[in-house]
Amino acid sequence: MTTLVVILAVLAAATLAGWLLTRRSGRIREIDAGPQRDTGDDVAALGLSRDGPTVVHFSAPWCGPCDRVRRVVDQVCADLGGVAHVEIDLDAHPDTARRYAVLSLPTTLIFDADGRQRYRSSGVPGAADLRSALKPLLA
Template sequence: MPYAASHLAQPPSRDDVDRMPGATVVEFGTPWCGHCQRAQPLIEQVLGAQSGVAHVKVEDGPGQRLGRSFGVKLWPTLVFLKDGKETARLVRPQTTGEISDALAALTAAGH
């Protein structure tokens, strides 16, 4: 499942995220967030080329349990997970390079 353009209608539970197998990028943000909108082309460029990485796009906000369980404070926040364990985190990424570096570390983890 490569790049996801839309936020999930119903976010997964933290238990579901913790049980996700393989490489996963969980993106927290909102459709109306300017920082999120600016980062989308960067995220799409990097994740769009990855077939073995799941991209879970979660709309975050007050009272959203999944974002709070990850301690998300700013959007977008990308959490890189390998078999449900966090390997890296990017807050408001500015370049494709930093996303690519975190993704390379994620896909190399456990190999």
């Protein structure tokens, strides 16, 4: 009987830990830009648009959820218009990923037309959340 209770307690703890780790997945959070810095390197390294916001997402061929991010971002960019979309392969550009502290895939960054990073999401962002983050940057 004690063994059964221990097993159930471990399963409950593991389930709770998994839920806590994944509940923030895909949430778009605003970045505190802090002091203004030169964004010329960002524009060159990431291929950012100077005409409007740019959604940059880091992916890899072996990343299953990255396909879902691509579909969501493509759809939102097509719906809104004026939003550039850049996909960066983590395996091909590890230094760029390190520079932006990409620790997991998929990771999505949103930059404004001035090249400043404004939002970040780890996981698959929801289309509505992505739209809400991008609309003010189009104004």
